[in-house]
Amino acid sequence: MALMRIAVAAVILLDIGIRSTDLEAHYSNMGVLPLHVLYQYCWNPYQLSLHAISGLWQVQAILFLLEAAGAVALLVGYHTRLATLVTWVLLVSVQNRNPLIGQGGDDLLRMLLFWALFLPWGRFYSRDARRLGPPEKVTYFSAATVAYIVQIALVYWCTALLKSAPEWRTEGTAIYYALSLDQVLMPGGRLLYPYASLLQGLTFATYYTELLLPFLLFIPFRVTWWRLLFVGVMYAFHLGISLTLFVGLFFLINMASVLGLLPPVAMNWLDRNLHTGAQRWRPWATEQLARVRPHLRRLQLPLRLSVEHNLPLTEGRRFLLRNVRNAAVAVVLGYVVWWNLDSVNNPSLYMSQPLRWFGYLFRVDQHWGMFAPAVFKDDGWYILDGTTTAGQHLDLYRDGQPVTYAKPASVMALHKNDRWRKYSENYLFVSNEYMRPYYCNYLLRIWHENPTHPPLRRLEVVYMKEISLPNYQVPKPTREVLCICEPEQPAKPNLNSAPDSAQ
Incomplete structure (x- = not known):
C-alpha cells in the first residue's frame, strides 16, 4: 500500500503539471468552458467544485498549488490521512470543473484516493512511519482492503462486460478499428497495424484478459503467485497499450493501482534492495547535514518538529470505531457494486435516479466503458x-x-x-x-x-x-x-x- 501511495501521488503531480498548462483554456471564464456554460449544460446539482468559485485563472492556479502541496505530502507520507483527504477533495473539484476533458483513468484515480482514506498506506516509506515507529504487524485486513481489491476487479470486469459488440466477441476486429483511429495511433500501433491475424488474436486476448484475470484476486490458495501473475500481466497489458495507443495518463494510473496487490515476497525483496541503497547514500547525507546544521542553528530553525499526541483511545473505543468504519465502508462498497452492475444494464438490479445522489456527491460514480460497446469509428x-x-x-x-x-x-x-x-x-x-x-x-x-x-x-x-x-x-x-x-x-x-x- 505504501508503494501504491507513492505511485498515486506521483501520477497526481504529473496530472497537475499537465492540467496547469491550460489553466486559462480549460478552467477560466476566458477559456472553452466558462462557468455559466458549465452550470447551464454540464452541471450536476449534487457535485461540488472549489474550482467553480471563480472564473479567474489566478484562482485556479492557487487551487492547483494547494493540490500539488497535498500530493507532495502524500508522496512523502507526511500526515498521510489528511494529505489524502485534501488531495481527494481537490482532485474531485478539478474533475467536476471541466467534465469535457475527463477519461476513464480519472474515475480510477479518485476511487483509489477514496478507498485510501480508510487504509493505513502511510505506515511505511513515510515521515509518519518515522514518527509513529514500526507497526505491530505488516499485514492489514479490513473492509477497505476488500473494497480496494473489488474495485480493481470491477474496472476490468465491467469494461469487458460492456464490450458487447461483435467486433470484440466474435469478429475479433476491435484492435484493428482501434489502431485505425489516427487521433490515438502511436508508433507501436503502426508496426502492428498491417497484421490482421495478429490484431484478431490481440482482440480476443484483451477481451478475455479483462474478463477472466480478475478472478485470480479471489483464489484463496497460493495467493502470492496469483498476485504476482496478476500484477505482471497488468503491467505488460498497460505497457502494451501505452506503446500502441495515445491514452494519456490512463496506463500509468492503472499501473499504480495494482501496486497495492504486491505480495510480501515482492516487498521483502524491495526492502532489502532499498536498505542496501540507503546504506550507500546515508554517509553522504550525514555529511551534508553536518555541513548545514551550524547554519540552521544560526537561523534558529528547529531540526525536529514537536508533535502533540492525542490521548490514547481505550481498547473498547478503538474496537467500536474500527467496526463502525468497516460497516460504513462495506455499505459504500455495496453501493459501488450496485452502481457498476447497473452500468452493465442488468434490469433486475436497476438503480433508480433518486438513489444516485450519493454517488454524485462523493464521486464514487464510475463507468468503465473503454472502447465499449464498440470502438469509435x-x-x-x-x-x-x-x-x-x-x-x-x-x-x-x-x-x-x-x-x-x-x-x-x-x-x-x-x-x-x-x-x-x-x-x-x-x-x-x-x-x-x-x-x-x-x-x-x-x-x-x-x-x-x-x-x-x-x-x-x-x-x-x-x-x-x-x-x-x-x-x-x-x-x-x-x-x-x-x-x-x-x-x-x-x-x-x-x-x-x-x-x-x-x-
Whole structure:
C-alpha cells in the first residue's frame, strides 16, 4: 500500500503539471468552458467544485498549488490521512470543473484516493512511519482492503462486460478499428497495424484478459503467485497499450493501482534492495547535514518538529470505531457494486435516479466503458481554417501555415495533450453542440493576442471526417464545418438617427 501511495501521488503531480498548462483554456471564464456554460449544460446539482468559485485563472492556479502541496505530502507520507483527504477533495473539484476533458483513468484515480482514506498506506516509506515507529504487524485486513481489491476487479470486469459488440466477441476486429483511429495511433500501433491475424488474436486476448484475470484476486490458495501473475500481466497489458495507443495518463494510473496487490515476497525483496541503497547514500547525507546544521542553528530553525499526541483511545473505543468504519465502508462498497452492475444494464438490479445522489456527491460514480460497446469509428482530423482580411486561408492548428486538406503525417501530434484530444472528441458529438462557439471564439481571441499574427475576419472549425472501414479500406475524407465564428466589429455610428433623448 505504501508503494501504491507513492505511485498515486506521483501520477497526481504529473496530472497537475499537465492540467496547469491550460489553466486559462480549460478552467477560466476566458477559456472553452466558462462557468455559466458549465452550470447551464454540464452541471450536476449534487457535485461540488472549489474550482467553480471563480472564473479567474489566478484562482485556479492557487487551487492547483494547494493540490500539488497535498500530493507532495502524500508522496512523502507526511500526515498521510489528511494529505489524502485534501488531495481527494481537490482532485474531485478539478474533475467536476471541466467534465469535457475527463477519461476513464480519472474515475480510477479518485476511487483509489477514496478507498485510501480508510487504509493505513502511510505506515511505511513515510515521515509518519518515522514518527509513529514500526507497526505491530505488516499485514492489514479490513473492509477497505476488500473494497480496494473489488474495485480493481470491477474496472476490468465491467469494461469487458460492456464490450458487447461483435467486433470484440466474435469478429475479433476491435484492435484493428482501434489502431485505425489516427487521433490515438502511436508508433507501436503502426508496426502492428498491417497484421490482421495478429490484431484478431490481440482482440480476443484483451477481451478475455479483462474478463477472466480478475478472478485470480479471489483464489484463496497460493495467493502470492496469483498476485504476482496478476500484477505482471497488468503491467505488460498497460505497457502494451501505452506503446500502441495515445491514452494519456490512463496506463500509468492503472499501473499504480495494482501496486497495492504486491505480495510480501515482492516487498521483502524491495526492502532489502532499498536498505542496501540507503546504506550507500546515508554517509553522504550525514555529511551534508553536518555541513548545514551550524547554519540552521544560526537561523534558529528547529531540526525536529514537536508533535502533540492525542490521548490514547481505550481498547473498547478503538474496537467500536474500527467496526463502525468497516460497516460504513462495506455499505459504500455495496453501493459501488450496485452502481457498476447497473452500468452493465442488468434490469433486475436497476438503480433508480433518486438513489444516485450519493454517488454524485462523493464521486464514487464510475463507468468503465473503454472502447465499449464498440470502438469509435468516426476518425479524422481538424483544420482550423482562418480567413485573413487579405483573403488568405491559414490553419491555426498548424501555427498559421496555409490551409491544406492533405492528411497530416501524424494526426495525434496535432493535440497538445490527451486532455485536448478528449475535448476534440467530445466536440464532435451533436449533444455537445453548445460547446462549439466557445472553442471557436477562444481560438480567435488567442490568435489576435499575438501582434505578429495577421487579423482574421472569419474562422471555421472544420473536421475532415474519415470513417474507419473494414479490411484496410481507405475512405475518402469528407469536409464537415462544425462551427463558424467572426470577431466582433465595432459598431458604425448611424448619422441619420435621432439623438438618444428623442429615441
